[in-house]
Amino acid sequence: MAISLTDAAAARIKTFLENRSSGYGLRLGVKTSGCSGMAYVLEFADQTEADDAVFEDKGVKIIIDPKSLVYLNGTELDYAKEGLNEGFKFNNPNVKDSCGCGESFTV
């Protein structure tokens, strides 16, 4: 059971957290919505709930609620640049299929 970060992702998250000047870590999750079942949640975390799982990789705390962890286990979070656009990318081994744009997925 683990979540990992690439170096690029870890560096960006640290910068964003510093810039925000508050926040405990990064919350990952999934929610049911979108055109293909599930969508990722990527938020700053100000607090943790009792049953949250907390991982730490490369100095960044990652918080996941137990329900989401089932879908995200083994995921590597990357920060990528595609053309002019840049942002975070989930390399999630559980995904079987995703919608055209990749914003939502099924497991």
Next chain:
Amino acid sequence: MALLQISEPGQTAAPHQHKLAAGIDLGTTNSLVATVRSGLAETLPDENGSHLLPSVVRYRLGLPPQVGEEARAALIEDPHNTISSVKRFMGRGLADICKGCSCSEYDFAEGAGSDSSVPRIRTVAGDISPVEASAEILKTLKACAEKTLDGELTGVVITVPAYFDDAQRQATKDAAQLAGLTVLRLLNEPTAAAVAYGLDRESEGVHVVYDLGGGTFDISILRLNRGVFEVMSTAGNTALGGDDFDHTIAQWLAGQAGLGAEMTVHKMRALRAEACRAKEALSDVESVSVAVPRDDGSVWQGELDREQLNALIDPLIQKTLSPCRRALRDAGIELDEIEDVVMVGGSTRSPRVRERVGEFFHCEVLVDIDPDKVVAVGAAIQADVLVGNKPDDEMLLLDVIPLSLGIETMGGLVEKVIPRNATIPCAKAQDFTTFKDGQTALAVHVVQGERELVSDCRSLARFELRGIPPMAAGAARIRVTFQVDADGLLSVTAREQASGVESSVQVKPSYGLSDSEIEQMLRDSMAHAEEDVAARNLREMQVEARRAIEALESALASDAALLSADERTRLDAALEDLRAKAEGSDHLSIKQAIEALNIASDGFAARRMDAGIHAAMAGHKLEEFS
């Protein structure tokens, strides 16, 4: 796989529902676009990695216009079709522009003949208005942002100089509309810079924004009060900037290298480029070597050190300090009240400028954010909040209504609809009614101010609502709605509820009112508070008296037969008494007279009622009414 951004807790958008917002600094020389991604505001580069888009548009025959670097490169070879510094023409009439300076630079088409008509610049692609040229710049920025963010922009915040008047602001909004952008709000440039530094999150205080760009200098003094920035004063020089620094250094170089006064345009430009390079390098190092080619083909080699540079630019920096002094005086601020100075514009990178400005204001100089980008960054932060990407409690409010807005009611009284210090945008409605039987029109007089009487307030607009169906006095319901949008534009709508007839007007409430006038109006309202209450009481009583008199007169006209001569005399006496007292200035005695008249007419009213019912029921059977 789509690329994701980090959201604030609980604000993750559903897929395909991204709300993308951007801040745009539409500058005289350069324009930028910025956005907030993963909580970090940053400017967006174009395909070439350049963040600054030169505000230059070149029109070509049969080809789409060029914007930016390509257009700027063509400035020399194709001057008539290449429009630069179009911001100076925004919202201006031809006469205004010619009063300025650069009238001869472009071939202005003859407008409809009037001096105030919108100027149009003649190019090979037709006559172009400044709004259209600005729209081309905005379109380019929009395309860049949408490509970078991978989606359509929901809304943008565009910055304008604090001194822009209503026409110039409207022209900027028109340009945005033409470019297909939704403007969330126009933001003052100094306010945007202050927002970028997060000064809006601090407590109250006075901040100075020193903006020395390529060709213009602006100084603004802002006061932060409960999260609201108020522009206290602005001053500046529209023909002073980094270009003048370059020019001065170039002349020094020419002198050192022994070049003659006669120079080709090409040589002059090369010399300026060298001057600019030396100036920028000296921000980091103490001394820089310079090379100037001479006419005879040899090259003059020399050194320029910081001390020499400072000596050259000091007189120019000095020229920025007198507007600073003027702005301080206008704002009525002492130096020790100032918290800090926000530095904006590329020229504030010069260590000497920072030093001199810090000395002048005796306080900290904020330089952490790139001075070229700080305005766009502030606009992006504001756009992010306005589009709803932040939790509600972080909603910052930046503008309030300086003086109450209301309408005139009977007797010259003001009925306030929106109180002062209400945050904008806002909308409020109030119901009014007719005063006379069968009244079919209503004059709506929109006023601004804190006083109780219309004569002491400022008149903003008048309009009429016609076509009210004839009804008894007080039966019509007319809803008057006041709406102030985010840019301070007020629209007033009057609507008769039964028939749906509607009439409206649009005004800019703060137009033409200086801060000191607003302050004076506020002071007056406090100083005259007691008189105002008394005046209001009196006027209200007078209106009530007139209403009572008119009601009784119309009753007498139709049903005088119901009264005995004795009763009639008593009623007439009470009526006369009220008429006389209503002219006076004691509201209590008017009140008593009204009461006396009411008592005197009680019997008459009852008899009229009976007669009315009798007339209505005569000739009918009881069953018909059950």
